[in-house]
Amino acid sequence: MTVAGEPNLIVGEQDSELTGRLERELDAFNEAATGAAPHGDVSVKVTDADGRLVGGLTAWVWGRLCGIELLWVREDCRAGGWGSKLIRAAEAEAVRRGCERMMVSSYTFQAPGFYQHHGYVEVGRVPGIPGGHADVYLTKALTDRGPGRE
Template sequence: MRLSVGGEDKELSELLDRALTEFNARATGVADEGELSVRATDDTGAVVGGVTGWTWGTGCEIHMLWVRDDQRGTGLGTRLVRAAEAEARRRGCRHVAVSSYTFQAPDFYRKLGYTETGRTPGVPGGHEDVHLHKHLTDD
């Protein structure tokens, strides 16, 4: 057996995703619903914001939320998260989890009804990773 350490390995990531998805389905009896995305584009077709994540069973996780600088403060972030939550509900999800560094947007998520469930210290610059959760029935 040999271990190889390196940077990004798309082939390995795809293999692990498939293998863990199969394992989780066998262990729980719940099939993977899959990836979730919401894309916002302007009139020229340029991406101005988006959300990525996944749903599985009754849970959803937001991996990334981004809004282009010139669109921040316009309500686009709220629209993106609300669209992701609506799709999660459509897929049968009852809760959403997300994490956001203290220098990013934990207060934004709190305003949308998310509750802090924990923190992971040690982020560069003295920051923390804030873990948040929301019951979708709270709306």
């Protein structure tokens, strides 16, 4: 029962309105704290001759940092180098937008080795992922001025 004037605590499924509001509020707080406004999102996709998705990558840009959110390649196309092409295209776009560094997290059963092959360096890991796995955090300097190359 809710008493008038007291806050309501509501637990439920994903709430897109709440997500949008939290993103706006946190972006404003982060910009005030750092002086760097979010620069937006990046997407890269590959389609086959029939227009079907072969793979894609989504990322965000904030200040001089680009963070990969999602990278996926269709199973029957994984040996074609599309993951490498997607990541190189995203890195080039990040540099074009003034980024000096990339970051990504990948579960141990996914692709940390793929990112390391592309010059990413592990900077931390969080255990506790189901099946005894961990979430691996990696970063890569994109310019000679970036962290790790100073």
